[in-house]
Amino acid sequence: MSDLNKLGLAEARDALRAGDTTSEELTEACLKAIDGAGALNAFVHHTPEIALEQAAKADARLKEGDAPAMCGLPIGMKDLFCTKGVPSQAGSRILQGFLPEYESTVSQNLFDAGAVMLGKLNMDEFAMGSSNETSVYGNAVNPWRRGNDDAALTPGGSSGGSAAAVAADLCLAATGTDTGGSIRQPAAFTGITGIKPTYGRCSRWGVVAFASSLDQAGPMTKNVRDAAIMLEAMCSYDAKDSTSADLPVPNFEAALTGDVRGKKIGIPKEYRMEGMPEEIEALWQDGIAMMKDAGAEIVDISLPHTKYALPAYYVIAPAEASSNLARYDGVRYGHRATLDQGDGITEMYEKTRAEGFGPEVQRRVMVGTYVLSAGFYDAYYNRARKVRTLIKRDFENVFAQGIDSILTPATPSAAFGLGEMADADPVQMYLNDVFTVTVNLAGLPGIAVPTGTDRQGLPLALQLIGRPWEEADLLSSAYALERAAGFVAKPEKWW
Amino acid sequence: MSIDENTAARVAKLARIKVEPDALPALAQEFNGILGFIEQLSEVDVEGVEPMTSVTPQRLKRRVDEVTDGDQQEKILKNAPDAREGFFAVPKVVE
Numbered sequence: 001m002s003d004l005n006k007l008g009l010a011e012a013r014d015a016l017r018a019g020d021t022t023s024e025e026l027t028e029a030c031l032k033a034i035d036g037a038g039a040l041n042a043f044v045h046h047t048p049e050i051a052l053e054q055a056a057k058a059d060a061r062l063k064e065g066d067a068p069a070m071c072g073l074p075i076g077m078k079d080l081f082c083t084k085g086v087p088s089q090a091g092s093r094i095l096q097g098f099l100p101e102y103e104s105t106v107s108q109n110l111f112d113a114g115a116v117m118l119g120k121l122n123m124d125e126f127a128m129g130s131s132n133e134t135s136v137y138g139n140a141v142n143p144w145r146r147g148n149d150d151a152a153l154t155p156g157g158s159s160g161g162s163a164a165a166v167a168a169d170l171c172l173a174a175t176g177t178d179t180g181g182s183i184r185q186p187a188a189f190t191g192i193t194g195i196k197p198t199y200g201r202c203s204r205w206g207v208v209a210f211a212s213s214l215d216q217a218g219p220m221t222k223n224v225r226d227a228a229i230m231l232e233a234m235c236s237y238d239a240k241d242s243t244s245a246d247l248p249v250p251n252f253e254a255a256l257t258g259d260v261r262g263k264k265i266g267i268p269k270e271y272r273m274e275g276m277p278e279e280i281e282a283l284w285q286d287g288i289a290m291m292k293d294a295g296a297e298i299v300d301i302s303l304p305h306t307k308y309a310l311p312a313y314y315v316i317a318p319a320e321a322s323s324n325l326a327r328y329d330g331v332r333y334g335h336r337a338t339l340d341q342g343d344g345i346t347e348m349y350e351k352t353r354a355e356g357f358g359p360e361v362q363r364r365v366m367v368g369t370y371v372l373s374a375g376f377y378d379a380y381y382n383r384a385r386k387v388r389t390l391i392k393r394d395f396e397n398v399f400a401q402g403i404d405s406i407l408t409p410a411t412p413s414a415a416f417g418l419g420e421m422a423d424a425d426p427v428q429m430y431l432n433d434v435f436t437v438t439v440n441l442a443g444l445p446g447i448a449v450p451t452g453t454d455r456q457g458l459p460l461a462l463q464l465i466g467r468p469w470e471e472a473d474l475l476s477s478a479y480a481l482e483r484a485a486g487f488v489a490k491p492e493k494w495w
Numbered sequence: 496m497s498i499d500e501n502t503a504a505r506v507a508k509l510a511r512i513k514v515e516p517d518a519l520p521a522l523a524q525e526f527n528g529i530l531g532f533i534e535q536l537s538e539v540d541v542e543g544v545e546p547m548t549s550v551t552p553q554r555l556k557r558r559v560d561e562v563t564d565g566d567q568q569e570k571i572l573k574n575a576p577d578a579r580e581g582f583f584a585v586p587k588v589v590e
Contacts, residue, residue, distance in 0.1 A: 101570040213550060244556055278569050311535045322510065329511070331583050333574035342503045345588050350513035362512050366522075367529055369510040370498075383536050385546030390539065392547065426525060443550030468551065 004029035006169045009073050009226040010253075016072050023055040023062065023072025023116060026172070029116050030074045033170045039495040042155075042165040044079060045087045045120035046135040054116040061114065064324065064471045072235050073113030076165045076174035079120045080127055081107045081217075082206040083448055086117075090208040091125040091135040091158075094356025095334045104206025105238045106175065106217045113233035122161025125358045126325065127182055130432035132160025133422065134360040139418050142190055143168040143491040147457040148469060150494070153415040153458075156186030156432075162220045163190040167491060173221040173230050179209060179214045180313055181411075181436025184448035184463060187220055188410035191450040191459030191489060194220040194484070195227045195475070197269045198468045199443035200245035203238035211320035212243075214440040215311075224449065224479045226254035231471065247469060255472035258480040261295030265477070266403040270306035273412065279460065280409045285409055287462040290451075290484035291477075300342075303394040303404060308387050309438040315371050315384035316441075322368025328356060362438050363426065364369060392442040398466050405477050406465040408435050410448040414458035435463060445471045447478045451485035498526045 004026045007015065015021045031051065034043050051074060058072030082100035084089045089095040107117070122140040124132050131154040132140040138451050142155040143164055155164040159176035163186035176183035178196035187194030187266050195218045202217040209215065219230035232252045238244040268287060273280070292298050330336035330352030337351035357365065371380035398406070412434055439446035445468070448461040462481065466474030498506075507514040514522060517539040572578040577585070 036584055098574050101567075101573060143589050200553070239556070239558070243549075243551070245552075245553065247558070272569075296522075305539070308536060308539055311533045314529060315533055315536070324543040326511075330576060330586055332571075334576070336576035339586060343586060345586050346511070347513075349511040354513040355509055357512065362510075363525060363529075366503075366506050366512065367511045367526065370506045370526065371533075373506070373509060380533065380536075382546050383539075383541060384533075385548075386541035386544040387536055388550075389544050390541070392550065398527075425528050427528055430532075441550075445542065 002271050004275045005033040007170065007172060008222040009070065009172050010071055012172055017067065022083060023058040024052065026050050026072065027055040027074045027116055027118070034118060036397065037168055037170050037495050040141045040143060040164045040168055041138055041473050042122055042161040042168065042170060043076065043119040044161065047086055047117055047119045050086070051116050051118050051402050054111070058114050061405055068114045069113070069229060070110060072116060073114070073172050074116040074118050076119060076121045076162060076171040077107060077117050078162050078175050078177060079123050080177050081175060082208065083107050083117070083120070083183050087120060089136065090127070090401050091123045091137060092361070093136045093335060093358070094328045094353070094358065098333050102206060105203035105240065106207065106234050108177070109236050110233055110235040115233070121165055121174055124158035124160065125361050126181055126208065126321070126397060127158040127177055128321070128360050128364055129157040130181070130185060130429055131418070132157040133418060134358050136358065140164045141418065142415050143495065144265060144415060144458055145491070145494065146192060146458060152197045154189065154418050156189035156415065158397045159186045159220060163187055163192060165416040166190070166192045166220050166222060168495070173219055173226055175217060175234070176220040176334045177215060177217045178440065179210050179317060180440050181433035183218045183220060184446060185411050185432055187448040188450070188459070188461035189415035191487065192220055192222060193224055193227050193447065193449055194218065195231055195447040195471070196439065196445060197231060197235065197471050198445045201235045201471065202241050203236060203241040203244045204387065205238055205240040209324040213320060213439050214317060224475060224482045227447070228256055228475045245484065250472045252472050252475050256476050256479045258290060258476060258483055260477050260480045263296045263404045263477065264397050264402050265296045266301035266406040267293050268301050268306065268406060268408060270303050271401070271408045273434065276412060279454045280412060283462065284409050287451055287481060289406060290481060293483055294480045299403060301398045302405070303398065304436070305394050306438055307389045309391055309441055311435055312387040313437045313441060315380050316388065316429060318364040318368030319372050319381050320368070322365045322372060325361070325365050328353060344410055360486045388441050395442045395444060399403040403473055404467070408463045409463065410435060410461040410463040414454045414456070414460055419423040439465055443453060444468055445474050447474060449478050449481050449485070450480065452487065453489060459487070498530065503535050
């Protein structure tokens, strides 16, 4: 078989089980693709020895007929996951040299399911960013370009390396994490599929924390079926994460009927933003027509507090980040600044954090510190948490009306150029998450599915939002949308 | 609510991040941009609304209060920038 790296998870799994290929061949094909893709800067720590060892074990298991769900399938791992003995830096200088003594629950689950790890993937520092431009490793680059224009585009963020790697066929699939849209926005920018499950589905244990009440891991894959397979492997109840859900994990792949007849799909009027490009509006209308043709009932709905989701997020997420990132003090792990004569422990903290954190992380830690400080806690933090209650209530109300899922655009634009937002106000960059962030605040599952291209040939995606814990139903609706849209475009190889 | 350079310096201090004095005006300006955006929240009527503490309505699990972990001194110190004699080492904190 040729071009094995171009396979998806389901195809490769079936080929492995049919004996048409081996995990070692698949892994070699991916390692070769990675070696030739330095220009994308997607893989930042390479683990070929681990990959080949895991592949050999997988091949042995396949031969014995003892192959778990992801046996022998080569994937990339976002740098946010702690992987034992392998650099895990969260894209930050402050964790340079850090080698975890433990394995995150999600990566362990994937290894238990037989997955092969090719290496660690680029990302925005501490997952704070929407363009992968805040990474200590430098920008990850989108394999897609605007027609014949060779300007480098962002793969989105924060899971930018994951998105670029999957879109460029450097791996079969990758892990991502999503705090305000960090799986769905980069998936949308690169024409791949990405799902953020219900808060609590995937254990956060061993995932470097950004905003603990919002962070969730999820898969980034080449299609919806692959997302179902990999999500199931990632999910589990985990006593080491107190917010992990003790619920059975369904067989998501088996639930992929793509039958949406009689399903009620809500179209929220508040997602029709002022100044939204016509192409996004047209994409959305096309998606609505596709779901209607497939037999779904389209219902206009209202989520009245949508407008306040981003401002609430930019209180809650920095507040939690300022607390979570207090641990980077130059004492227990990672970088410590070189001190001057007479410097005490406070200077050590301050210099270490100034050197170790990039500008966006510093900004968010300080905003978080401010909104939690005496005198402002009620005005900002408590108010934002009350608004969060209202945002969640909006969703509860429409689900109580019988809505099964909600269809929205995934992003307000296609991928933009790297550096294009350099002079913009930080708030402009935050607007990238306008359609995705509500889902994190309400703890719901959301999936981005590529459904079209803009006039420059760049991929565009729609988002489906599901009821809590009903990822199986959500994936099945996404499967219907994927089949109807028939998006098959791939970036032309230039790297 | 407008943040001046003194407030920016105080926040940097609280966050234990060293900011050079000449970087403070730009920092204060960025804070003001972000806080201006956040200010929209004051439009929302939150009378009688409970602040969210848990996004999924689940009761936290309980377990027996007993030691489940330990004896990992070597692993814990392995990534320390400066570890000596089984301890984390830091600059002198007492005179």
